[in-house]
Amino acid sequence: MTDAVKKLKDLGDGSYADVVSTVDWPGQWDYLENTYSGTNLTQTVYKIGGSGGTIIGTLTMTYDASGNLLTVTRS
Structure with a gap:
C-alpha cells in the first residue's frame, strides 16, 4: 500500500510549506508519529x-x- 501524508510546516517567517511523505512498506500502516527539532x-x-x-x-x-x-534514511 502506498499512502501520502500531507501537513503544513511553519517556516518561522509567517509562511508555511507543504510536507508530503510517501511510504511504500510491505503491508499497511495506520499510524505515524513525527518528531521535530524546532521546526x-x-x-x-x-x-x-x-x-x-x-x-x-x-x-x-x-x-x-x-x-x-541533508539526508533522509529509511530503516
Missing part, C-alpha cells in the same frame, strides 16, 4: 495497530546548521 522534522515512525502498535518503518532526517535538509 525541522527529524523522524517519522510508521506503525501498524495504532499509537501503541508495531513499528514497520522509520524515516530519519538530518539538517545542516541553516536548517537545510
